[in-house]
Structures are given as structure tokens and as C-alpha cells.
Amino acid sequence: MKRYALLLCGGKSTRMGSDKGLIIYKGKPMVQHAIDHLQSKDFEILLLTGNPAYARFSLPMRADEIPNLGPIGALYTGMLHTQSELLCVLACDMPDSDPSIFSHLLEHLGDADAIVPSFEGRMQPLMGLYRRSLxxxxxxxxxxxxYRMQDxxxxIDCSIIDLTEHPEFGQAANFHNVNSPKDLAQS
Structure with a gap:
């Protein structure tokens, strides 16, 4: 069975001032880091974006079925356009995340409808596994x-696994969002 990753690239990037996924980060577009990580774990990737500039990554793309809803709208679109029962969700502005986190989440999913990590007390719903049956x-x-993913x-029956103290995944870089030029400069 194919494993699908929904790579969320459609945010407004208000704080950044331009499309975050296309900004150069450590020598390549930020989204390319996420693509490389996910492909290293054999995920089929669906880019959720309405920006035609993402066509250069030669991956399937979908604009949100209902525009301007944020990540919940992207999840909805991804569920409509994939057949996989379990969907990996990742935001493109988390370029240093370790894709092995998804294997760890899968090991702990059990019968839950979804599983997301938390780090330092903050739920990370844009790095999770969600059943298409949702x-x-x-x-x-x-x-x-x-439209809040936390809500x-x-x-739903969502397991939350705290990775703060986990020796392999408990580094801040795994959960760092690059949202502004200041974040980019500090990375």
C-alpha cells in the first residue's frame, strides 16, 4: 500500500512576505528539504498549493477545494484526492524535521483516528498522521x-505523543517553523 504525505505549501506567508516554501533555506527551496525527507522514507507526495511555481518540483499538486481555510482546508483537499487510508501531514515551513518521526508516530497510532507529536507542551498538528476516514x-x-487544527x-480520537524528552526526536529543530525573515536568519 502506498504511503501518502500531504505537504502543505499553501499558506499566506504574511510574516515572511513571500511564499515560504520557495524561499532558499540552506541552499535550496524550503519545500525541497521536506520533499527530500519524505521521499527518503518512500512517501508519495501531494503538494497542497495553488501556486503554479511549485510545478518545478514535478510532483502532483492540488489547490485547496475551499480556499482560505488554512491547514484544515488542505487536509480536506488531501483526503478528497488520495486513496490512502492513512495520511501523513507536514507543513513546508518545518524544513529540519526528521521524517523518522512519522515511523515513530505510526508505531504508536494504535486504533486512534490520528496521532500528532507535542514538543515542550505544544501540540504539532501540522506534523501528524490522520486517517482518511476522518x-x-x-x-x-x-x-x-x-478552522483551527488544534480544535x-x-x-477526534487523536493521540498526542510528547517527544520533548525523546532522545532521538526531542530536538527543537524538528519542530521549528520558519515563519519570518527573522526566523530564517536565525536558522
Whole structure:
């Protein structure tokens, strides 16, 4: 069975001032780091973006079915356009994340509908595993006009695994979001 990763590249990048995924980070576009990490673990990748500039990465792309909903809209779109029962979700602005985290999450998923890591007390819903069977709950969340992924995770059977003290994954770099020019300069 194919393993699908939904790579979220469609944010507004308001703080950055330009499309985050295309900004050069450590010598290549930020999204390329995530692509390389996911491909190293044999994920089929769907880029969730409406920006035609991402076509240069030669991967399937989809614009959000319902624009301007943020990550919940991207999850909805990904669920509609993949057949895999389990979807890996990763934001393109986490270029130093270790893709082995997803294997670790899978080991701990059990019967839960989703699993996301937490780090230093903060849930990381844009680095998680979600069952495609959650589509009706995603639709209900959208219908309720509640687009927060944290709220969605709280409303479903979502396991949260704290990786803060985990020797292999508990480094801040795994969960660092590059959201602004200041973040980029500090990375």
C-alpha cells in the first residue's frame, strides 16, 4: 500500500512576505528539504498549493477545494484526492524535521483516528498522521467554521505523543517553523 504525505505549501506567508516554501533555506527551496525527507522514507507526495511555481518540483499538486481555510482546508483537499487510508501531514515551513518521526508516530497510532507529536507542551498538528476516514469530521469542522487544527484534534480520537524528552526526536529543530525573515536568519 502506498504511503501518502500531504505537504502543505499553501499558506499566506504574511510574516515572511513571500511564499515560504520557495524561499532558499540552506541552499535550496524550503519545500525541497521536506520533499527530500519524505521521499527518503518512500512517501508519495501531494503538494497542497495553488501556486503554479511549485510545478518545478514535478510532483502532483492540488489547490485547496475551499480556499482560505488554512491547514484544515488542505487536509480536506488531501483526503478528497488520495486513496490512502492513512495520511501523513507536514507543513513546508518545518524544513529540519526528521521524517523518522512519522515511523515513530505510526508505531504508536494504535486504533486512534490520528496521532500528532507535542514538543515542550505544544501540540504539532501540522506534523501528524490522520486517517482518511476522518473526512466527515473534517467536513463538520469546516461547516462549523472552526478552522483551527488544534480544535479539530481535540474533537477526534487523536493521540498526542510528547517527544520533548525523546532522545532521538526531542530536538527543537524538528519542530521549528520558519515563519519570518527573522526566523530564517536565525536558522
Amino acid at each position: 473526512l466527515p469530521q473534517v467536513e463538520a469542522q469546516i461547516a462549523a467554521k472552526n 479539530f484534534c481535540s474533537s
